Amino acid sequence: MSDLQQWPCPTCEHDTDFEQPECIDGHTEDGGACPEWACTDCGTALVSGDVHRPAAVTLRHAA
Known part of the structure; x- marks a missing residue:
């Protein structure tokens, strides 16, 4: 474990x-x-700094 914030x-x-x-x-x-x-x-997790977000994806359903 490292520093506390x-x-x-x-x-x-x-x-x-x-x-x-x-x-x-x-x-x-x-x-x-x-x-x-x-x-x-x-124990709640947080992410700090620059977060890479996934690109939006369009889902298609077969008829």
Whole structure:
């Protein structure tokens, strides 16, 4: 676990400490920071920084 940050937790509904679990997704392999944080009270996960959003996809159903 790394440094603690304090942010408002949407589940706890007040400011709580968040910590970074060990990164298993490879975010830190190039020296970057892992964007994932977890509330130390309830475990709610937050993602910080630049988030890549998937492109909108139109689904078609066969008739």
